[in-house]
Amino acid sequence: LVSIGNICRSPIAEAVFRKLVTDEKLEHKWRTDSAAVSDWNVGRFPDTRALSCLRNHGIETAHKARQITKEDFQTFDHILCMDESNLRDLNRKSNQVKDCKAKIELLGTYDPQKQLIIEDPYYGNEKDFETVYEQCLRCCKAFLEKYH
Numbered sequence: 638l639v640s641i642g643n644i645c646r647s648p649i650a651e652a653v654f655r656k657l658v659t660d661e662k663l664e665h666k667w668r669t670d671s672a673a674v675s676d677w678n679v680g681r682f683p684d685t686r687a688l689s690c691l692r693n694h695g696i697e698t699a700h701k702a703r704q705i706t707k708e709d710f711q712t713f714d715h716i717l718c719m720d721e722s723n724l725r726d727l728n729r730k731s732n733q734v735k736d737c738k739a740k741i742e743l744l745g746t747y748d749p750q751k752q753l754i755i756e757d758p759y760y761g762n763e764k765d766f767e768t769v770y771e772q773c774l775r776c777c778k779a780f781l782e783k784y785h
Contacts, residue, residue, distance in 0.1 A: 638744065639718040639727060643673035643702035645759050645766070646719045648683040650744060650773040652691050652698040657781055668713070672705040674726040679704055684759065690766040705730065710737040717744040717780070719755040747779040748772060 638654065640647035651671035658667045673679070681702045682688070691698060709716065710731050716739040718724050724743055731737045745753040755772050758765035 638671040642678045644678045644684045645687050647671035648700045652696045653773045654777040676704045678702040686766045690770050707734050710734040710739050713739045716741045744776045747776040
């Protein structure tokens with residue numbers, strides 16, 4: 638799960654997906670992680686508003702931001718991102734990777750409410766983080782149902 642900085646949207650999506658997989662007792666079948674296309678926040682914990690939003694839904698995470706690697710494209714089956722800018726960057730990076738096996742697409746592709754883009758809540762408020770959480774939950778559930 639990829640976003641630009643890996644401190645708001647993608648850690649929320651990662652934590653949500655990990656909880657869904659754990660609740661379904663499928664954690665042995667899935668390796669879940671998140672990363673950034675940029676190196677701006679490498680090593681930082683998620684935004685405090687993202688952590689607060691997750692806690693409000695009974696989800697904890699110890700994630701630290703990292704940048705996507707060449708190996709990610711070679712080992713993961715799916716790389717899901719949040720917006721068109723992420724998609725462009727990931728497609729460009731994947732073209733430089735020999736034997737890329739990951740299917741790269743927008744997480745919003747799986748949204749039953751057809752909201753394709755998951756907007757960055759960084760400059761918003763708690764309500765915007767809640768919107769991201771709800772979108773990620775819908776999309777992750779639909780993705781898991783398709784590939785489980």
